Structures are given as C-alpha cells and as structure tokens.
Amino acid sequence: MSLSKLLLATTIAAALGTATPATALAKSSTAKSTAAAKVTVDSKVKSQFDALTKEWYEQSMLLSPINATQQGDHRYDDRIDDLSAAGRNxxxxxxxxxxxxxxxLPLNKLSREDQVDALxxxxxxxxxxxxxxxLQAWAWDPQIYSGIAGSAIYGLMxxxxxxxxxxMQSAITRIALIPKILxxxxxxxxxxxxxxxxxETxxxxxxxxxxxxxxxxxxxMASLNAADQARMNDEVAKLKVAVDEHQKWLDGTLVPNAKGDFRLGAKLYDQKLKFSLNSELSRQEIGRRAEAEMTRVRKDMYSIAQKVLKDRKDLYLGSKPTEAQQQKAIEAALELAYADKxxxxxxxxxxxxxxxxxTEFVRTHNLMTMPEAPVEIILMPKFQQGFAVAYxxxxxxxxKAQKTFYAVSPIxxxxxxxxxxxxLREYNKRMIHLLSIHEAMPGHYLEGAFSAQNPSLIRAVNRSGLFxxxxxxxxxxxxxxxxxxNNDPLFHLMxxxxxxxxxxxxxxxQGVHVNNWTREQAMDLMTRRAFxxxxxxxxxxxxxxxxxxxLPTYFVxxxxxYDMRRAAEKAWGKNFKLKEYHDKVxxxxxxxxxxxRELMLGEPIR
Incomplete structure (x- = not known):
C-alpha cells in the first residue's frame, strides 16, 4: 500500500474559527457556579506535590519512550520500551x-485543581x-508487544x-530495536x-x-545521505527477518497452543473496572442503568417507527405493542435507513x-468554540486493524498544531x-454522519484539541477515556x-x-467477562435487542x-x-448558555x- 493511498483526505480545518485558550474558556462563562469551600493552600505541600509531579512525568517518559513520543515529548525518540522482566520491575x-x-501528602492543603490532579x-x-x-497482561496479551512495535515507527512518522x-534518523535506531520487542x-x-x-489477531x-x-x-529514503540510507536498508532487512521469524512463532507455536481464557472473571474485572473508569458507579449499578436505558430507548424508537411507517397497514402500531410487534416495527423503520448506504x-x-x-453545523449554530488544529481522515494502519471500525x-x-487523524478501517x-x-447496512449514510460526529466534530477531535490546552501535565498525559x-x-x-x-426522523432513529x-x-x-456469556448470547443482545x-x-x-x-466507558x-449538564442547568438557572457550558466543560x-463536575460546580473533591 502506497503512502498516497494511506493518507486519503485533504486537511479539513485550520480556518475553522479562533480557538480560545483553555484558561480563558474557564473564565468565559457568565453563569454562577456553586460556591466551593475555601481552600488554604500550604506552599510547602504545594512545592512537594509539584516536585512529585515532575518526577512522575520525567520517569514515566523515560520508562516508556513510545508513550513519550505519543505525548509529544521527543527527547527519547531514539529509544524503545523495555518489556523484559527487569524493565517491568x-x-x-x-x-x-x-x-x-x-x-x-495532606491533599486538603492543596488547591482544588491540584487535589484533582493528585487523585x-x-x-x-x-x-x-x-x-x-x-492482571499480568504482559504474560498473556500479545497485543501489548505488537502495539509497541507498530507505534515505535508510526509515532515518529x-x-x-x-x-x-x-x-528518519530516530526511525533507524528504533527499527534496529524492534526485533528486541518481538x-x-x-x-x-x-x-x-x-x-x-x-x-490469532x-x-x-x-x-x-x-x-x-x-x-x-x-x-x-531520499531525505537521508548515502551512508544513512545504507544503515536504514540494513536495519530494515534485519527487521524483515525478525518479523518473518516472529510470524513463524506466532503461527507455529502461539496460535496452536493458545489455551488461555479471555474472560477476566468478577474479581479481576471489578478491580480493573475501578481503575479504568475512575467512577463511583459499580458494575452492578452500571448493569441496572444500562438495562433501564435499553428499555427506554427501544420505546422511543418504536415511537419514531409509528411516525415513519404510518402507512404500513401490515404492522401493528398501537401504543402498547407486544415485544415481538415492537421488534418488527423498529426493524421495518430501520430498513428505510439501511437502504441509503x-x-x-x-x-x-x-x-x-x-x-x-x-463542522459547518457546529460553527453556524455557535455550539462551542472551534479549534484551530487540523483533522485528517486516513485509512487505518494495518497494524491497528481488527479492533474497531474507526477511531x-x-x-x-x-x-502543537499537529493533525488529529480520524482513522477509518477499510473493508x-x-x-x-x-x-x-x-x-454497509450498519454503516449506512446516516450512521456515518454519527460516526463523524463521535470521532471528529464535535466529538473526540474537538475535545482532544481543547484538552491539550489545559496547563495540567497530569491531565494531559492521563486524559480520561471515560470523559x-x-x-x-x-x-x-x-x-x-x-x-x-434538518430534524430527519430517520437520523433520530439511527x-x-x-x-x-x-x-x-x-x-x-460484563456479560462476557463476568457472566460467561456464549457467542450466541452476545450476538442476541447485539443483533436482536440492539438491532x-x-x-x-x-x-x-x-x-x-x-x-x-x-467498552463500558461510552455508557458510563x-x-x-448527562448528570453533569442537568446539575449545571439547575445550578445556573436562567444564566445557563449552551456554548458557554460546553466551553467550560x-x-x-x-x-x-x-x-x-466538582470543579465546575464547586462540589467537594472526592
């Protein structure tokens, strides 16, 4: 695959409007926040915390040069992570x-912003x-190693x-080190x-x-002099040998003898869930909320089906359908959207x-401040395919001022x-509109562009997947x-x-990792209940x-x-303005x- 085929899109953005720095965004809202309890900052504790933060950052980047590159710290671009026992220890x-x-450290002697960073x-x-x-994923998850190896090159280039x-000079050194990762x-x-x-993946x-x-x-290659081209060709040749050797091991040893259980089980799952989400919701509460929302949303979908299928005499479209009637009506309405693919x-x-x-809709409707950083659609690199359709x-x-990539997996x-x-029925035209909203504008791309402006180093490096x-x-x-x-009902349905x-x-x-669901149970949830x-x-x-x-990060x-917006609307009353709310969040x-929520509305930091 050529480079021209990989990078398919023309850059969208740059002149999307003037971005407001994060510090100004935080001050832009005229809404009144709930008064927070005053905090008396102890300068000695503050100094100790700042020193710990700096030490954490410096050592973290040194321990993971691949992550350092991804964060935009390029001091270690000629190094690679050490995944040996010594490196892990x-x-x-x-x-x-x-x-x-x-x-x-007594965290109550730090500012509220620093208390959040410490937590x-x-x-x-x-x-x-x-x-x-x-968890010991290093002993059972080969994705760790393929991800590090691929990112070693991709992050540089x-x-x-x-x-x-x-x-390219950094790439020569890293390519020479990738066989060690394998x-x-x-x-x-x-x-x-x-x-x-x-x-198998x-x-x-x-x-x-x-x-x-x-x-x-x-x-x-033309960017290198003759001597460096020779070095690069030599290291690439060695890498090809190493990749072939690793492929033989994968096909001949790992795949035939892979006997592990992909299910974590309740104890490990609950522990990992707590760290992954950093939320106060338990697995059980997440499950209860999700089931209730599933029922509510299906009811709303049936209401839309009643409107778009009002001329279908063969379907029962009453206010109290059976589950089978509800299912049939929603499926019939969805077919109208599936046909437009x-x-x-x-x-x-x-x-x-x-x-x-x-992008044009967000700008013309003044829904939030627009970023200046560009976004580009690309075909998903092969070493990352097989996990998600887009990211x-x-x-x-x-x-600074680097592109966000909206990557789409080829069929x-x-x-x-x-x-x-x-x-393509699943990713019909209306669904692709939603995918672009989610992944790019005003979803991940816009959020990521403004997240990077916050002065907190801890939040920059530890951007919450839940948020x-x-x-x-x-x-x-x-x-x-x-x-x-234009308020298209089929778009609402999708x-x-x-x-x-x-x-x-x-x-x-949680069905898969805790409740031992079979493939049949999983497919029934997704194809029948979630369409x-x-x-x-x-x-x-x-x-x-x-x-x-x-997977729970989306719902939780x-x-x-939603809870935060309702709380802000209640706290700010008539002063609530959507653009200012979005910018402040x-x-x-x-x-x-x-x-x-705690910082914005003055609630106790927990």
Missing part, C-alpha cells in the same frame, strides 16, 4: 515508591501496580512535528495463558509492521463529506458481497437536538440505534474478547455527562467527568 518499583510518598495520579499509579502484579531528516514477546508470553482470539497484524516500512520509511469504494469519501457538514488519533498534548478484501452488504468517550456520545444526542440533518450500541457495550462487556447488523456484532464479539472494561461516561483538560 523497574517500573513497578517506581510506581510503588511514588505512591507511598504521594499518600503521605488522578494516585489512580494511575495504583492501576500500574495492579496491571503489573495482579505519522506527523510532521520535526524535519523528516530528524525523524523477542521479549516470545520470552514473556505463556501460550497456555494466551487466549486464542488474541493470538496478532498473527494477522504482524505483517503490518512491514506495511509501515512501505508506507512511511521507503518514500522518505454508500458504495463499497465510497465509504471514506463519504466520511470526508460528513465531517465537513458536521480518533489525537496528537500528543506537547505536539477487508476477502469479505463476500453478503458480508460487505451487512457492513473522552462520554463527551463523544453526548455530542451525538446534542447535535440531533440542535437540528442536525442516533438512538447508535446509543443502543453504547448501552449494549456495557452490558456485553446491529451481523458484521458489526461479530466484530464487537471479537473486540469484547480482546479488551475489557473499555455519557451518563455522567472542555476547559478542564479531560479528567474523569466527576472531577469536571
């Missing part, structure tokens, strides 16, 4: 030592300790943060603990490392169009016409209520269906096996976003939503 010892010292840092350190000592000559994978992974799905992704060479390294080769071009339309890849918070060439049709996903889902409903696509996916994600995740097409549901079944506690995050740097 070094990181574990650091987390334990820093946490012990942080626990001794975020504590959660991060405890999560690292749990992951290393208890995807964005123009430095001259190409400088990035070797560490073979040393650390215990096939008896590796789940079959994980092994990574076996398919492995050759994607060489695609990165073809897409990013080969087209830029892009051609196989038009998926990415249509995504570009929807991004432009969403937003924001630049590191320390990389697999081996899919049959029936499978392609199933996929990010909750915000993205929130914007889907917000845009629809603002009149996007928005509710998309929200059903959010709800079912949280039910699916997903077979290809989407089949992919989500694989994703639920490959990950855990990430949006629930906390985005000004806090994307900590967990509960912290945004």
């Amino acid at each position: 070094k990181g574990l010892a650091f987390s334990k030592n820093l946490l012990a010292r942080l626990d001794k 975020i840092l504590k959660n991060d350190l405890r999560s690292n300790i749990f992951s290393s000592e208890t 995807a964005r123009d943060y430095a001259p190409i000559e400088q990035r 070797q560490q994978a073979r040393e650390n992974l215990d096939p008896a603990r590796v789940p079959k799905t994980h092994a 990574v076996a398919r992704q492995n050759q994607g490392l060489l695609d990165l060479i073809d897409n990013y390294i080969t087209p830029n 892009p051609a196989r080769d038009d998926l990415v071009p249509f995504a570009k169009q929807t991004l432009q339309e969403a 937003a890849d924001s630049p590191g918070p320390l990389d 697999p060439e081996e899919w049959t016409d029936t499978q392609v049709d199933s996929f 990010a996903e909750g915000w993205a889902v929130y914007t889907e409903d917000m845009m629809r209520k603002a009149g996007y696509l 928005q509710l269906k998309f929200y059903l996916r959010t709800i079912s994600n949280s039910i699916l995740d 997903q097409q077979e290809r989407e549901a089949a992919g989500k079944w694989v994703r639920a096996q490959l990950s855990s506690t990430q 995050g949006v629930q906390e976003q 985005l000004s806090y740097g994307a900590p967990a939503p509960r912290f945004v």
Whole structure:
C-alpha cells in the first residue's frame, strides 16, 4: 500500500474559527457556579506535590519512550520500551515508591485543581501496580508487544512535528530495536495463558509492521545521505527477518497452543473496572442503568417507527405493542435507513463529506468554540486493524498544531458481497454522519484539541477515556437536538440505534467477562435487542474478547455527562448558555467527568 493511498483526505480545518485558550474558556462563562469551600493552600505541600509531579512525568517518559513520543515529548525518540522482566520491575518499583510518598501528602492543603490532579495520579499509579502484579497482561496479551512495535515507527512518522531528516534518523535506531520487542514477546508470553482470539489477531497484524516500512520509511529514503540510507536498508532487512521469524512463532507455536481464557472473571474485572473508569458507579449499578436505558430507548424508537411507517397497514402500531410487534416495527423503520448506504469504494469519501457538514453545523449554530488544529481522515494502519471500525488519533498534548487523524478501517478484501452488504447496512449514510460526529466534530477531535490546552501535565498525559468517550456520545444526542440533518426522523432513529450500541457495550462487556456469556448470547443482545447488523456484532464479539472494561466507558461516561449538564442547568438557572457550558466543560483538560463536575460546580473533591 502506497503512502498516497494511506493518507486519503485533504486537511479539513485550520480556518475553522479562533480557538480560545483553555484558561480563558474557564473564565468565559457568565453563569454562577456553586460556591466551593475555601481552600488554604500550604506552599510547602504545594512545592512537594509539584516536585512529585515532575518526577512522575520525567520517569514515566523515560520508562516508556513510545508513550513519550505519543505525548509529544521527543527527547527519547531514539529509544524503545523495555518489556523484559527487569524493565517491568523497574517500573513497578517506581510506581510503588511514588505512591507511598504521594499518600503521605495532606491533599486538603492543596488547591482544588491540584487535589484533582493528585487523585488522578494516585489512580494511575495504583492501576500500574495492579496491571503489573495482579492482571499480568504482559504474560498473556500479545497485543501489548505488537502495539509497541507498530507505534515505535508510526509515532515518529505519522506527523510532521520535526524535519523528516530528524525523524528518519530516530526511525533507524528504533527499527534496529524492534526485533528486541518481538523477542521479549516470545520470552514473556505463556501460550497456555494466551487466549486464542488474541493470538490469532496478532498473527494477522504482524505483517503490518512491514506495511509501515512501505508506507512511511521507503518514500522518505531520499531525505537521508548515502551512508544513512545504507544503515536504514540494513536495519530494515534485519527487521524483515525478525518479523518473518516472529510470524513463524506466532503461527507455529502461539496460535496452536493458545489455551488461555479471555474472560477476566468478577474479581479481576471489578478491580480493573475501578481503575479504568475512575467512577463511583459499580458494575452492578452500571448493569441496572444500562438495562433501564435499553428499555427506554427501544420505546422511543418504536415511537419514531409509528411516525415513519404510518402507512404500513401490515404492522401493528398501537401504543402498547407486544415485544415481538415492537421488534418488527423498529426493524421495518430501520430498513428505510439501511437502504441509503454508500458504495463499497465510497465509504471514506463519504466520511470526508460528513465531517465537513458536521463542522459547518457546529460553527453556524455557535455550539462551542472551534479549534484551530487540523483533522485528517486516513485509512487505518494495518497494524491497528481488527479492533474497531474507526477511531480518533489525537496528537500528543506537547505536539502543537499537529493533525488529529480520524482513522477509518477499510473493508477487508476477502469479505463476500453478503458480508460487505451487512457492513454497509450498519454503516449506512446516516450512521456515518454519527460516526463523524463521535470521532471528529464535535466529538473526540474537538475535545482532544481543547484538552491539550489545559496547563495540567497530569491531565494531559492521563486524559480520561471515560470523559473522552462520554463527551463523544453526548455530542451525538446534542447535535440531533440542535437540528442536525434538518430534524430527519430517520437520523433520530439511527442516533438512538447508535446509543443502543453504547448501552449494549456495557452490558456485553460484563456479560462476557463476568457472566460467561456464549457467542450466541452476545450476538442476541447485539443483533436482536440492539438491532446491529451481523458484521458489526461479530466484530464487537471479537473486540469484547480482546479488551475489557473499555467498552463500558461510552455508557458510563455519557451518563455522567448527562448528570453533569442537568446539575449545571439547575445550578445556573436562567444564566445557563449552551456554548458557554460546553466551553467550560472542555476547559478542564479531560479528567474523569466527576472531577469536571466538582470543579465546575464547586462540589467537594472526592
């Protein structure tokens, strides 16, 4: 695949409007916040906390050069993570030592902003300790190693943060180190603990490392002098040998002997969920809320079906349908939206169009301040395919004025016409509008652009997935209520269906990892109760096996976003203005939503 085919889109944005710095956004609202209890800051405690924060950042970047590059800290672009036992133990010892010292600080003597940062840092350190000592994913999840290996090249080459000559020099060194990562994978992974799905997925992704060479390294060889070109060619040749060797191990040893259970079980799941969400909601409460929302949303979808199918005499459209009648009517209404789908080769071009339309809508309706940083649609790199249909890849918070990538996965060439049709029915034109809202405007792209402006280093490096996903889902409903696509009832129907996916994600995740659901149970939830097409549901079944506690972030995050907006509307009364509310929410740097609410409304920091 050539570089020109990989980078498909023209940059959308730059002249989208003038962005307001986060510090100004925080002051822009005329609404009155609830008065917070006064905090007397102890300068000595503040100094100690600042020193711990700096130490944490410096050591974290040193321990993970790949993450440093992703954050926009390029001091270690010629290094790579050490995933050996010695490297892991070094990181574990650091987390334990820093946490012990942080626990001794009286947080009530810090400012409210610093109290939030301290709680975020504590959660991060405890999560690292749990992951290393208890979860031990390094011994059973091969995705860790393929992700590090691929990101080692991709992080250097995807964005123009430095001259190409400088990035290519770093790439030479990193390419020389990638075989060590593959070797560490073979040393650390215990096939008896590796789940079959994980092994098969990574076996398919492995050759994607060489695609990165073809897409990013080969087209830029002319930037190197003759001696460095020779060095690069030598290291690339060694990498090809290492990738082939690793592929033989994956196909001949790991996949045939992968006997691990992908299910975490209740104890591990609940522990990981607490760290992943940093929310006060338990698994049980999440499950109860999700089931209640599933019932409510299906009822709303039936109401829309009554309107768009009013001439269908063969369907019962009364106010009290049976479950079967409700199911049939909603499915019939959805068929109207499914029929309006892009051609196989038009998926990415249509995504570009929807991004432009969403951008113009947000600007003309003055829903929030527009960012200046650009966004670009690309085909998802092969080493990241197989997990999600699309994602937003924001630049590191320390990389200024760099592009956000809205990555869309290509339709697999081996899919049959029936499978392609199933996929495009799910990702029909109205659904792609929603995908662009969620992933780009005003979802992840816009949120990420403003999150990076907050001065807190802790929040920049530890951007909350709960906040990010909750915000993205929130914007889907917000845009629809603002009149996007001229209040089209079928768009409303697809928005509710998309929200059903959010709800079912949280039910699916604990169903799979705690309740031992079979594939049949999972597919029934997704295809019947949540109206997903077979290809989407089949992919989500694989994703639920490959990950855990990430799927609930959408539902829990949006629930906390909705709760926060209702609380702000109540607190600010007639002073509530939607644009100022959005700008203020985005000004806090994307900590967990509960912290945004506490800071914005003056509630106690917990």
